[in-house]
Amino acid sequence: xxNSLLPLALALATTGVAAxxxxxxxxxxxxxxxxxxxxxxxxxxxxxxxxxxxxKSGGVTLADGSKAKLKVEYYDxxxxxxxxxxxxxxxxxxDALIAVGPGCSxxxxxxxxxxxxxxxxxxxxxxxxxxxxxxxxxxxxAKISEWAFRNVPNEATMYxxxxxxxxxxxxxxxxIYGGVEEDFAHSRASWYxxxxxKASAEKYEVLGESKWLLADTNFSNQVREMKxxxxxxxxxxxxxxxxxxxxxxxxxxGVKPKVLVGLTSSSSLETxxxxxxxxxxxxxPTSFAPVSKEGIAAAEATAKFxxxxxxxxxxxxxxxxxxxxVIESQKISGDKxxxxxxxxxIREGLxxxxxxxxxxxxxxxxxxxxxxxxxxxxxAKDNKxxxxxxxxxx
Amino acid sequence: xxxxxxxxxxxxxxxxxxALIGIGFTLVFGVMHKINMAYAAASxxxxxxxLIVFALGKGVPALAVFGAAFVAGGVLGFLVYVxxxxxxxLAYPLATLMSTVGMLLLIDEVIxxxxxxxxxxxxxxxxxMFDAGGFTVRGDLLMIAAVSVVCMLALLALLFRTRLGLATxxxxxxxxxxxxxxxxxxxVNATTFIITGLLGGIAGALIGASVGxxxxxxTTPLTVxxxxxxxxxxxxxxxxxxxxxxLVGGLENVVQxxxxxxxxxxxxMLLLFLFLVFRPGGLFGGAKGRD
Numbered sequence: 001x002x003n004s005l006l007p008l009a010l011a012l013a014t015t016g017v018a019a020x021x022x023x024x025x026x027x028x029x030x031x032x033x034x035x036x037x038x039x040x041x042x043x044x045x046x047x048x049x050x051x052x053x054x055x056k057s058g059g060v061t062l063a064d065g066s067k068a069k070l071k072v073e074y075y076d077x078x079x080x081x082x083x084x085x086x087x088x089x090x091x092x093x094x095d096a097l098i099a100v101g102p103g104c105s106x107x108x109x110x111x112x113x114x115x116x117x118x119x120x121x122x123x124x125x126x127x128x129x130x131x132x133x134x135x136x137x138x139x140x141x142a143k144i145s146e147w148a149f150r151n152v153p154n155e156a157t158m159y160x161x162x163x164x165x166x167x168x169x170x171x172x173x174x175x176i177y178g179g180v181e182e183d184f185a186h187s188r189a190s191w192y193x194x195x196x197x198k199a200s201a202e203k204y205e206v207l208g209e210s211k212w213l214l215a216d217t218n219f220s221n222q223v224r225e226m227k228x229x230x231x232x233x234x235x236x237x238x239x240x241x242x243x244x245x246x247x248x249x250x251x252x253x254g255v256k257p258k259v260l261v262g263l264t265s266s267s268s269l270e271t272x273x274x275x276x277x278x279x280x281x282x283x284x285p286t287s288f289a290p291v292s293k294e295g296i297a298a299a300e301a302t303a304k305f306x307x308x309x310x311x312x313x314x315x316x317x318x319x320x321x322x323x324x325x326v327i328e329s330q331k332i333s334g335d336k337x338x339x340x341x342x343x344x345x346i347r348e349g350l351x352x353x354x355x356x357x358x359x360x361x362x363x364x365x366x367x368x369x370x371x372x373x374x375x376x377x378x379x380a381k382d383n384k385x386x387x388x389x390x391x392x393x394x
Numbered sequence: 395x396x397x398x399x400x401x402x403x404x405x406x407x408x409x410x411x412x413a414l415i416g417i418g419f420t421l422v423f424g425v426m427h428k429i430n431m432a433y434a435a436a437s438x439x440x441x442x443x444x445l446i447v448f449a450l451g452k453g454v455p456a457l458a459v460f461g462a463a464f465v466a467g468g469v470l471g472f473l474v475y476v477x478x479x480x481x482x483x484l485a486y487p488l489a490t491l492m493s494t495v496g497m498l499l500l501i502d503e504v505i506x507x508x509x510x511x512x513x514x515x516x517x518x519x520x521x522x523m524f525d526a527g528g529f530t531v532r533g534d535l536l537m538i539a540a541v542s543v544v545c546m547l548a549l550l551a552l553l554f555r556t557r558l559g560l561a562t563x564x565x566x567x568x569x570x571x572x573x574x575x576x577x578x579x580x581x582v583n584a585t586t587f588i589i590t591g592l593l594g595g596i597a598g599a600l601i602g603a604s605v606g607x608x609x610x611x612x613t614t615p616l617t618v619x620x621x622x623x624x625x626x627x628x629x630x631x632x633x634x635x636x637x638x639x640x641l642v643g644g645l646e647n648v649v650q651x652x653x654x655x656x657x658x659x660x661x662x663m664l665l666l667f668l669f670l671v672f673r674p675g676g677l678f679g680g681a682k683g684r685d
Contacts, residue, residue, distance in 0.1 A: 221647060252523055
């Protein structure tokens with residue numbers, strides 16, 4: 001009896017394996033808990049939405065001509081450097097082809113540091129895991145490792161363009177004053193290394209800067225400094241919670257600059273929800289606004305997965321389509337036993353990209369594995385983000 | 395000089411928010427000789443729950459948010475008591491400390507999960523600014539200071555003028571003797587948590603209104619500041635919590651004015667250290683601890 005059942009069981013098992021769909025796992029990584037949970041939720045939703053769309057249209061083609069579906073597994077790093085490193089090590093131990101993330105620059109920087117610096121360097125025992133960042137935006141991080149790639153906008157280019165445009169739009173504005181969230185990697189770098197320099201390059205006189213911390217609640221001193229400086233332009237390099245706190249204090253103290261400029265990450269729903277009225281008029285460059293047919297469709301698809309479309313989450317969406325293209329061009333086997341080989345091929349494929357298709361147009365890739373994305377300027381208007389200016393003129 | 399005075403005034407006024415949290419910490423300690431680490435988080439949680447009234451429809455007055463936060467604070471206070479104290483052996487000081495730390499993290503994470511960490515606009519009850527020759531005082535902070543004093547007076551009246559207060563003091567001083575006299579210790583403790591919770595609801599809502607925005611980012615700094623204020627004021631002293639709140643608020647703003655934001659918290663910690671070394675009982679505490 002036992003002997004007669006064995007072939008049947010084997011046959012069933014074989015049929016089951018054959019009937020199983022091939023999958024390529026893409027690991028997402030970001031904060032799904034903690035105060036920047038919304039970043040992770042939105043990226044996760046965009047990854048799932050993009051994978052769903054790709055899978056519905058047949059999935060990805062593997063080296064042997066067979067089709068595979070994309071499977072997304074999302075990991076929570078709490079926007080914490082140690083947890084981020086632990087997460088990427090865990091991902092490297094799975095069959096994930098690549099990791100998309102992380103969401104925070106303070107995670108990305110040390111995390112890229114544990115990756116192999118130069119691909120193929122046998123003396124370097126760093127992690128050989130390709131990472132394709134969607135959110136962490138602090139300037140110049142991908143150069144840390146040849147396994148690190150980013151599809152985030154170039155803030156230096158964007159703010160250079162903002163201040164250049166402001167110069168023509170508000171010729172009377174001569175001075176600028178900064179407000180910076182001193183203990184957050186992105187905000188800090190964006191003021192000191194980007195906004196301040198780009199404003200100076202456009203001949204704005206930098207009158208100084210006020211500093212606060214991410215969890216601060218009282219901004220009276222800082223806003224009084226702003227008021228004293230009486231600058232024509234005030235640039236706030238901070239995330240939504242403190243941006244809102246400062247904007248509300250500015251309203252109380254009657255600080256009304258000619259122009260208010262905000263941080264890229266603040267062009268989100270959080271700012272409108274926290275202080276839509278006070279943010280009215282703030283100008284922010286962004287690499288995403290739902291202005292094209294594709295952009296609107298991506299935003300709608302992401303909303304179905306309970307995510308909101310912004311410059312960060314839509315980079316995650318773009319990453320999935322870029323990965324589909326690279327998986328197919330690099331002849332990825334999809335064989336779980338050869339995952340390291342496939343990871344190396346993906347790395348090489350991403351490194352060779354000169355341009356990619358983005359929701360706002362063609363994205364150029366730099367030799368340092370960064371993106372040069374199209375962008376436009378938005379401003380808060382009637383509790384919504386409205387397009388103010390499109391530098392490309394399209 | 396005017397800037398320095400203004401900075402001091404702003405800080406002292408803002409210190410009222412620390413005082414409100416400090417009162418909650420100190421009241422629980424005064425009665426149960428336990429630290430409720432979840433107090434600030436529950437207060438912020440109650441403030442969030444207050445916002446639910448806006449879901450009832452447009453035109454809901456801001457005052458309703460504060461009323462709802464007040465009630466929600468009481469409910470949360472009771473829940474914290476049940477979950478973090480009632481079933482925990484009170485003889486082990488670390489047990490309740492850790493259970494309330496757990497509650498702090500739980501409340502924090504619930505807020506984060508429900509709101510996705512998004513800041514929430516909080517209505518202001520009184521947004522007037524008083525201006526005298528360039529010297530300004532925020533009306534809402536003045537109101538918080540006034541509320542702190544009213545709370546203190548109300549709590550003192552409750553403790554020293556009512557039967558509940560008598561029972562509370564009895565439980566605080568000799569829980570076993572109080573029990574032998576027929577006082578239900580668990581009920582008194584639960585009532586204390588509900589009262590501090592109600593106060594926490596008001597505190598959370600007023601803090602939300604003074605910041606203008608609610609965020610889960612508020613819970614940790616408020617917990618730390620609340621504890622500092624409680625220690626400096628004297629564990630168990632309600633007037634001490636208020637004075638220490640003003641002191642800490644004023645000091646941190648003046649230090650920030652002089653030395654910058656990155657050094658600010660260092661000086662507040664230094665003040666705490668000095669108190670712990672030279673006056674561990676705090677401003678209003680006795681020279682010795684309890685026997």
